[in-house]
Amino acid sequence: MNTTSPLFALINSLIAPHNQHSVVLGISSLLCFQCEFMDVACMAARNTFPEFQEATCLQRRGWEEIEQEASHPVWFPEKGTPPYPAVILNHGSSPAFSNSMKERREFFLSRGYAVMIVDSFSRIRTLKYCFNKEQPCPAYQEVDESTRNMTMNLPENNLLAEIRREMMDRVTKGYFLLPAERTADLFIAIKAIRSYKKIDQNNLHIVGYSHGGSVVLDAITMANCREQALYLMSRSKASDPSRRIIPIALQVLTFSTFNPLRPRSQH
Amino acid sequence: MVLAKEDTFVKPEICSDVAKYINHNSFWKPYDVETFNEGHAFDMEEYRDTYNTRSKASAMQKTLTFIEWSQQTRSTPYSAYRWILYSFLPFK
Numbered sequence: 372m373n374t375t376s377p378l379f380a381l382i383n384s385l386i387a388p389h390n391q392h393s394v395v396l397g398i399s400s401l402l403c404f405q406c407e408f409m410d411v412a413c414m415a416a417r418n419t420f421p422e423f424q425e426a427t428c429l430q431r432r433g434w435e436e437i438e439q440e441a442s443h444p445v446w447f448p449e450k451g452t453p454p455y456p457a458v459i460l461n462h463g464s465s466p467a468f469s470n471s472m473k474e475r476r477e478f479f480l481s482r483g484y485a486v487m488i489v490d491s492f493s494r495i496r497t498l499k500y501c502f503n504k505e506q507p508c509p510a511y512q513e514v515d516e517s518t519r520n521m522t523m524n525l526p527e528n529n530l531l532a533e534i535r536r537e538m539m540d541r542v543t544k545g546y547f548l549l550p551a552e553r554t555a556d557l558f559i560a561i562k563a564i565r566s567y568k569k570i571d572q573n574n575l576h577i578v579g580y581s582h583g584g585s586v587v588l589d590a591i592t593m594a595n596c597r598e599q600a601l602y603l604m605s606r607s608k609a610s611d612p613s614r615r616i617i618p619i620a621l622q623v624l625t626f627s628t629f630n631p632l633r634p635r636s637q638h
Numbered sequence: 639m640v641l642a643k644e645d646t647f648v649k650p651e652i653c654s655d656v657a658k659y660i661n662h663n664s665f666w667k668p669y670d671v672e673t674f675n676e677g678h679a680f681d682m683e684e685y686r687d688t689y690n691t692r693s694k695a696s697a698m699q700k701t702l703t704f705i706e707w708s709q710q711t712r713s714t715p716y717s718a719y720r721w722i723l724y725s726f727l728p729f730k
């Protein structure tokens with residue numbers, strides 16, 4: 372059965388254990404028969420578990436926007452000569468520059484590997500997370516409830532650290548920044564690392580920790596599902612592409628057929 | 639794939655089963671699974687409850703070994719052994 376159909380949502384709600392969400396999922400599928408599965412799931416989440424809304428109600432975002440948010444600095448080893456083998460490190464739900472991540476970076480650098488860290492909690496994304504809402508996130512409000520402008524007098528790093536702590540919690544609980552969404556950051560990072568002349572393009576490795584490990588698995592799946600994604604995209608009929616999952620997958624995959632398990636020829 | 643056996647955030651047995659399933663059904667048998675008798679994030683000093691320096695060093699070294707190993711050209715007998723192992727004994 373086509374898992375994107377509302378009929379699938381209805382049947383799923385009937386056979387699933389009857390909790391509040393499955394009942395609302397069923398009702399939502401009856402109310403909107405023209406919707407795709409993710410639309411129905413989004414509608415149900417709004418009415419049952421609003422905290423999952425950000426994770427369920429997927430939105431299309433352009434590559435340019437994600438690239439602007441992306442941060443993936445590179446470090447080169449002191450020993451050895453280029454081209455260096457490289458390791459791309461994907462952090463978990465804790466920040467990209469925690470002590471542990473620095474330790475991991477130093478470990479690989481000391482072994483002669485160049486290291487790239489994909490920072491999914493980049494400065495721009497962190498600020499967007501806080502201010503792209505009707506109410507700025509609590510960390511910002513906690514700083515000074517009377518006048519928000521005053522908070523800018525504080526060192527920005529302190530504020531960002533506070534906001535990132537909130538992000539971590541939401542990421543860990545699955546409310547925000549799913550592994551599939553972070554996959555875009557990883558693909559952008561891979562594209563970037565391929566532009567470095569000092570890096571051996573046949574010797575690239577990705578290591579993901581915790582939530583970042585799921586990101587790597589999602590990346591492998593998406594890279595291998597490119598053909599299927601294109602096929603599904605060509606069959607999709609919904610008029611508003613901004614609320615479907617397939618375009619996101621397609622966006623992710625169009626510029627990269629990267630398969631981490633398959634070395635590429637140098638270019 | 640490095641797993642923590644006493645993980646409270648993910649179910650390591652599911653990860654392990656997925657790795658076995660993929661190894662069984664793919665030609666190249668991509669996964670090696672190494673399980674540590676530790677909790678989640680045992681290699682991160684920020685999480686004192688599960689932090690273990692010895693396991694951390696071991697996990698780092700095994701990751702590096704795997705990376706180096708993946709760049710080596712395997713001998714045909716070894717590749718054949720690995721293929722047979724995961725094709726006929728998927729739950730090894």
